[in-house]
Amino acid sequence: MNEDIKFILDSTRESMEKAIAHLEKELVKIRAGKANPSMLSSVMVDYYGSQTPLNQVSNVNTPDARTISVQPWEKAMIPNIETAILNANLGFNPMNNGEMVIINVPPLTEERRKQLVKQAKAEAEEGKISIRAARQEANKEIKALEVSEDLEKNAVIDIQELTDQYSEKVDVILEYKEAEIMKV
Incomplete structure (x- = not known):
């Protein structure tokens, strides 16, 4: 694989990792029933x-x-x-x-729990937006490279696989947080 493409893939993975880390940090701030x-x-x-x-x-x-x-x-x-x-x-x-x-720390009402789940979903969507932005940036960089069409196509496919992988991570993190918030 071309070194430039490998570098772009690595930096894209790093950007997506940062998006996940940021999401986790933001979700910790959302209260889930017990004092923290x-x-x-x-x-x-x-x-x-x-x-x-x-x-x-x-x-x-x-x-x-x-x-x-x-x-x-x-x-x-x-x-x-x-x-x-x-x-x-x-x-x-x-x-x-x-x-x-x-x-x-008062116990959460059902209504408040639903608000917190909405807030968590909004944070998760922000995470996905960051991941898609990293994908878009990587695709732009790949297109700017002077490489063969096959290499370019394979790189774009790899980037899409990364995007899907990290989007799934966001879904799993959100699912866990939702369960934590809704648990009485």
């Missing part, structure tokens, strides 16, 4: 005038399946952390006991 420290990963706290991720000013844990505890490294940060959690609009109602912020 990553639910607060988008929370930014005002730390002496600069916006800082919550996990850089405190220790975030899940003592049980329905509770998230946020132990700030400085007690003076408790009100800022509570405000940041409320402002993040995650649907949580933080409480503090003077030592730490405690969040009770």
